[in-house]
Amino acid sequence: MNSLLLDEYHKLMPAYERLEYAVNDMLREHIKSSSIEVNAIESRIKKEQSLIGKLERKGDKYHSIYDITDILGVRVIAFYNEDVDRIASIAEKIFDIDWANSVDKRKSHEVNSFGYNSLHYVCKIPHTSFYNQKFPEINNIYFELQIRTALQHVWSAIQHDIGYKTDIEIPDEYHRNLSRLAGVLELADNEFSRIRTAIADYRRHATKLVKSGKLEDVLLDGETFKTYLExxxxxxxxxxxxxxxxxxxxxxxxxxxxxxxxxxxxxxxxxxxxxxxxxxxxxxxxxxxxxxxxxxxxxxxxxxxxxxxxxxxxxxxxxxxxxxxxxxxxxxxxxxxxxxxxxxxxxxxxxxxxxxxxxxxx
Known part of the structure; x- marks a missing residue:
């Protein structure tokens, strides 16, 4: 069975490559039109050796290559928590979401879960959003979309680099230190969002004061001077x-x-x-x-x-x-x-x- 799945994988590789291009293009276009700044949009198609390893571990689960949803993986790295939600909303509009197999890991309350607090969607592109006559199978291929903040991404990469989630036991001292650092980064993630919201509120308030003529209450800075010049x-x-x-x-x-x-x-x-x-x-x-x-x-x-x-x-x-x-x-x-x-x-x-x-x- 595994050899049949690998044959399907090779035959569908041009479709996976076209799908990767289409998904990246759609995400970039809609994110830009929503005026959301992101750190990066990344994608990868699972290599053959990686797929072989997956099939050796879980091959009995799959009857068709279409049952494997992570051959194409796409990741959007946002700067702020609230932008993760905004990008998720975009994904829900342009893709078909397999809700039964999607998960919001941000709802985890484990003390060491910060680096894994991503939003994971299993998606496919509907005909109404994109169709290619040369590759009609594209609309039947599921892919995984991960949305996370830049700090979550960095923390996950560091954990992977130091082998934190391997089978090798590490002393409790290191577990505690990593948990403390994860807590600091989670606080930083939340604080960045809070500060951005506070600055946006300040700008709106200052603009209102400038336009109402209450200039004595408006500190002279780059934002207020720009509004004043208007x-x-x-x-x-x-x-x-x-x-x-x-x-x-x-x-x-x-x-x-x-x-x-x-x-x-x-x-x-x-x-x-x-x-x-x-x-x-x-x-x-x-x-x-x-x-x-x-x-x-x-x-x-x-x-x-x-x-x-x-x-x-x-x-x-x-x-x-x-x-x-x-x-x-x-x-x-x-x-x-x-x-x-x-x-x-x-x-x-x-x-x-x-x-x-x-x-x-x-």
């Missing part, structure tokens, strides 16, 4: 500056100004908003002085924010050194930064906000 807070000043020479505004990212704003002592979005309100007129006057006698017809959308930062630095006593640091943050280290700082300082020194500052000091 409100186009510098557009009004940009358009006013562009009108000086009827210039076109060339859109550019302003996210790289985040460290600049932080270095200027701004901790919340309200601080940024206050900087705009306090310095908008003076930033425009600086632009008017710079552009009034030119015919520049294209301006970067960073012009408003840059001039606001320049005015803020000069009003707060930063001087040429402060301007030089600003240009280094924006443009990187260059000898031209000092030249530019001198030039801008000389221009600004002729404007009213600088003279008012001098009179205040006197």
């Amino acid at each position: 409100l186009a807070p510098f557009d009004k000043l940009n358009k006013k500056i562009a009108a000086i020479t009827a210039a076109e505004i060339h859109a550019t990212s302003l996210i790289h100004y985040l460290p600049v704003l932080k270095s200027l002592g701004m901790k919340t979005l309200r601080d940024v908003e206050n900087m705009i309100n306090d310095n908008e007129n003076d930033a425009y006057q600086l632009a008017l002085y710079q552009l009034g006698s030119t015919d520049i017809d294209i301006l970067s959308s960073s012009i408003a924010l840059q001039n606001l930062c320049i005015v803020h630095i000069l009003k707060n006593g930063g001087g040429k050194l402060g301007l030089c640091r600003l240009f280094e943050q924006i443009n990187g280290t260059s000898q031209s930064n000092e030249i530019m700082a001198d030039f801008i300082f000389e221009q600004a020194s002729k404007l009213s906000f600088m003279n008012i500052g001098k009179s205040d000091k006197s």
Whole structure:
């Protein structure tokens, strides 16, 4: 009987190879369309020697090659526990699941079960999802789909490497140490999920606060600044500056100004908003002085924010050194930064906000 099964195995090998390609392709497509990031999608077709060993142990169970469900094995390694469930839901939609022979090992409560806490499905592809006239038998072949987290996968691989689940007895001391490590990894797996959920909640809450105008409650960070920029807070000043020479505004990212704003002592979005309100007129006057006698017809959308930062630095006593640091943050280290700082300082020194500052000091 075993020789007949091996003959079937060889005859069906092209179908198994086509099935492997189809399953991988379907999973990648649906996982990507669901915006789920995964660590890897792996697959393998059982080698002949491995199948022979299986038949020697359990050959009396199988009457046909189709009864052996693990000749093709596919594994999806996710980053988070909840993504395992989402990928499982995808599998249930695109494959026919043999529920009687599928098992959710995550429901095991054994203390050393962490590395085996995978979701195992026995599946086949229905005609409605995929059909190949050259290999019609594909729709009759069952395969095994394993879904687990990256930490579960690493732990399982380590256990396999050190021979933990072999027939060789090992001292209780090592069992205890491995169980403790498994507990730590299980806690880490759960904590990663908890932190991701908390961060997602924070982002939603911060976005809601930004859009409602409650900026004093929103810390200045990459996520909140990105949301703030979506409100186009510098557009009004940009358009006013562009009108000086009827210039076109060339859109550019302003996210790289985040460290600049932080270095200027701004901790919340309200601080940024206050900087705009306090310095908008003076930033425009600086632009008017710079552009009034030119015919520049294209301006970067960073012009408003840059001039606001320049005015803020000069009003707060930063001087040429402060301007030089600003240009280094924006443009990187260059000898031209000092030249530019001198030039801008000389221009600004002729404007009213600088003279008012001098009179205040006197």
